[in-house]
Amino acid sequence: MIELQNISAAYGVTPVLHGVSLRADASTFLGLIGRNGAGKTTTLRSMVGLMPLAAGRVLFDGQPLAGRATHEIARLGIAYVPENRGVFPSLTVMESLTLAARPPANGATGWTLERVLDVFPRLGERRRNRSDALSGGEQQMLAIGRALLTNPRLLILDEPTEGLAPLIVREIQSVLRSLRGSGMALIVVDQNLDTVFNVADEIAVMSRGTVVAQGPSATLRADQALLNHYLGV
Template sequence: MKHEALLSCSGLQAGYGASQVLFGLDFEIRPGEVIGLLGRNGMGKSTTIKSIVGTLAPSRGDIRFLGKSIAGMRPDAIARMGVAIVPEGRHCFPNLSVREHLVAFADNRNDQRDGWTLERIYALFPRLKERADNLGNQLSGGEQQMLAIGRALSTNPRLLILDEATEGLAPVIRDEIWRCLAQLKAEGQTTLVVDKYVDRLVGLADRHLILERGRVVWSGPSSELAADRSLWHRYMGV
């Protein structure tokens, strides 16, 4: 039996002023799926994410989450429905401690019986427990990325979005982030991932969408993307 989509975009158009970026995106994310959103820089990935989380209102089309239209809704209202983002650049608060980050936004937006508590987040990222009293601006880049993921998980989201979560990190830290994402997948966390490390993403995601100039030019399962390296070269320059 086919599951209903958790999130769906239909005819999605968006841009900035007179500059149109998205030209009618159609896709859906089903519960429990991990979806990779791929493409070169400037092809519409960030604009798609901004449209979903509400920081950019679409000019046309619709975005539905839990069966309800969220196109043009305020970001805080979308977040309360259960959408959490780990933004590019992390955006940790410099004057909040690690622990304050993880308790200030805590919620159970997915109605989970065994949700992401402070203790579970510390178990996922032991380094955060060691640095619990340190402020956001006292952390390394890798620690800030762990904190950004932990902060998103503390809301127990229905949909987790990661925008370049491994960008600029040392290889050992990247490996830890990928380990974390694999664990989240095993626990059934619905996730949308933007990342340039396609070789790692095909080992994690169920399906992928490739954007080219604001349009979906390819979509399919990881097995097909892994088998056709010409897609990597043509659309991602890998």
């Protein structure tokens, strides 16, 4: 599905990614972990056309994404929920969700407004509220729900549980786990390691702009020496 081939990137003259190679196939749930500044968010941004590459390629279904506008990348079936959630403050919950809705490809059963409100009932309760009147947790539910309504083949999440109350964190983790087996691929970055290890089945550890370890979630979670060295936990 999506493949990063030896990508490098820089902010101005400052290199931030150095030869990153990753792959996520259909139904793969991949988590990226690492200290702040390791290059995780930049890696995500490179997948959706928000970070120009100095070298390497990003492929989706074998097609290079270089030079494509972000809306073209979205139409290919990639949904991105950024760290700041990206909700439109002046729109109501229902307006935001309705505008995002797109039927699934090939007539497949997919995400509908009713289904999103079923997994995030709080959004139904707040349907007439403007997005800027929602709590942080409600805004995150809205951002994820809006992304799901595009019926993506790949869902990319940057810090989906950052700063949220434990009850909301568990709710979001549960929704993300429920996507397994749907055929959708998911890539998640979160400083809350519990979220990443509970959601992802494959983990890549990043340090100083490169991938230093990758493997099954259970294997890396049990490697305390690796976690202590690269994450200080």
